[in-house]
Amino acid sequence: MAFTNEQLERYSRHIILKEVGAKGQKKLLNAKVLIIGAGGLGAPAALYLAAAGVGTIGIADADEVDLSNLQRQVIHTTADVGKPKVESARETMEAINPDVTVKTYRLYIDSTNITDLIKDYDFIIDGTDNFPAKFLINDACVMAGKPFSHAGIIRFKGQLMTYVPGQGPCYRCVFKEPPPKDAVPTCKQAGVIGAMGGVIGSLQAMEAIKYILGTGDLLTGYLLTYDALKMEFRKIKLPKDHSGCAVCGDEPTITKLIDYELPSCELKSQG
Amino acid sequence: MAEFNIDDTVDITDVVCPTTFVKAKVALEELDDGQILCVHLNDGEPVQNVPRSIKEEGHKILKLINNEDGTYDLIVQKVGD
C-alpha cells in the first residue's frame, strides 16, 4: 500500500517520528481496535485513535446520548442528544478521518456476546463504567488471549493498567471479585470531573498505539494512578507472581464467563 | 546522474514542508541498506531543509545536482534498515 500525498500530509507528524515512520503508520492503518463504552473514557480514546489513522475502530455501547453526558463525552455534541451513542461517535470519527472504518455495536456486553465481539480485534479498550463489565472484559480478554487497557475514573481520580497475554498480571490478579453492588460508588453517584476522561482515555489510546507500533514500554505489571487535586501521577508496581490468579493463573478456577449483577442505579447503562 | 545506479526516484515538488521530507523519508523506508534514491525537489526551502533532515536520519548524501530550472536532484544512499 502506497501513501497518497494527502495521507503523507495528514500523518506527517507521525511519519517524521523515528518510532513510527511509514512502517508504523501502515501498522496503524492496518490495525483494529475495539472500544467498549462510548463515554467519558471511550470518547477521547476514539477521537485520538481515529485521528491517528487506526484503520478499523469498533465501538460498542447500547445507550443514547444524554444531555448529562456532554460535560465529558467530547465525541458527542448537543445536536446528538437522543441519538445512539455509537452512531454519534461514528459520525465524529469519520468526519475527523475518512481513512477510518468504524464498526458500531449497539449492545450491552455480556457473557454471550463478548467473545464474538473481541475476536477480530488486535487491542481492546475498556471504557465501561461498572464492575460487572470490567471483570467480564478482563476475563474474556484473558481467555481469548487479547491485550486490553483497563481504566476507571471517579471524582478527581483515575487509574489504568494494560494487560498483554503472557506478560504479567490481569485485572483480576489485583481485584479478585467485583465489590458487592452499590458498595463502591460509580461516577453516576459520585460525580467525575470531565477532563479526567480526557486524561485517562487519552492514555488508553496511547497504550493501544504503542502496542500496535510495538514501541516503548507498556503499562503492564503496573497500575498508573492519577490524583488531579494533588496533581500526582503514581506508577505502582504490581506483584509479578500471578500463578495463583483465578483466571490468568496456572490453574484457573474461572473458566467460564460470569455475568455479575449490576448495581441498581446502573441497570439502564452498562458499557 | 549516469554516475549513480538509481534504485528509485521520488518527486517531492508536488508537496510542501514538512510533507516534502516525509515523502522522501517514506521512499527511503521502502529501500534496502545501501540502495540509492533520487529525490526531485524544488529550489528554496526544500533544498535548504530536506537534505539536512535526510542527513540527520543517518543517510548518506552522495550528490546534489542543480537542474538549472528551479529544481534539484538529490542523490541519497540509504543507511540502515
Next chain:
Amino acid sequence: MKITVAGIAKEYPQGLTVRKLIESENVETPEYVTVTINDDFVESGAFDSTVLNEGDNVEFLYFMGGGR
C-alpha cells in the same frame, strides 16, 4: 520504624499490622482495598495477622468503577 506508604516514608509504631495501618491511614472503602507489601499481595484475610517491618513498602490499590 520507618515504612513507606503510597510512596511516602514515615515513622510508624513497632508491631503495626496491616489492619491498623488501614485504620490509621483512613483508607476509603477499607473492606475492598487491595494491599501490597514489597510488591506482593496481602490476602484480605491476613490483614490482622500481617505485621509490618522496618523498610516495608506498602501500597493501597482501590476499586475504581467509573468510566462513562
